[in-house]
Amino acid sequence: MHVQPLGDRVVVKPKPKEEKTKGGVILPDTATKERPMQGEVIAVGPGRRTDDGKLIPVSVEVGQQVLFAKYSGTEFKIDDEEYLILQERDLLGIIQEA
Template sequence: MATITLNVKTVRPLGERVLVKVSQSEEKTAGGILLPETVKEKPQIGEIIAVGPGRRNDDGSYQPLEVTVNNKVLYSKYAGTDIKLENEEYVLLSEKDILAIIE
């Protein structure tokens, strides 16, 4: 059986999908209480690492995505597929699951 080594440069999203590097979750509460791994919430903020070509129109051309590489975005809590590459957390999601660009 062949072994495939995946890294960020080898993953290229298709269609209207984007690859987002997940931001680190909060280590402690606003009151200063340290949180164990088991109660940390999945972050909903990340940085776009790669984007697909966009939606295909009826004439075969592509409609580009509204987001670009290096945008910080807020996305739906349970959206996408979680991926771990090179000990970093990523999520592969559709552009429609992105709620906002953070500036």
Template sequence: MQVKPLQDRVVIKRLDEETKTAGGIIIPDNHAEKPVQGEVVEVGPGYRNQDGSFAALTVKKGDKVIFGKYAGTEVKVAGQEYLIMKEDDIFGILQ
């Protein structure tokens, strides 16, 4: 990985969503929505408290997470697309 996020930022790789519905209908690529699930690739050191110390982030590398459809900023690094977002934009960790 060539990007190290700063402070409370997280780098996420989107997970591919199913292209077939439960009823067996295949969804074409141009009508498919952006996936809202991803895998955490890198995390920053945390956010700075008022006393100057860092508080660690809740998510860690390798976690599968759910986030908002339009959350984060899309970046392309070495031909691979990633999202960079604040930890606050993540809704939850998939178990």
């Protein structure tokens, strides 16, 4: 069982907060700034449909590690695993090794 996102949404498996490994992306907890989070893209929607009927595909792919604003998206659980469903505009960047 899985969730196939609609429109330009993506399903992300968020990285647990405890997992702040050495050299990794550490996300500061400040009052003046939104705190972003990190996660792996699990499923990608077909994209955004424009008024001309054109489909603008989503610019991330399954398996990529993404950075996203903390309070964006909607949480859900499958088999006790937590997921997030987000719109493409809530994704800030792709985390790349080296």
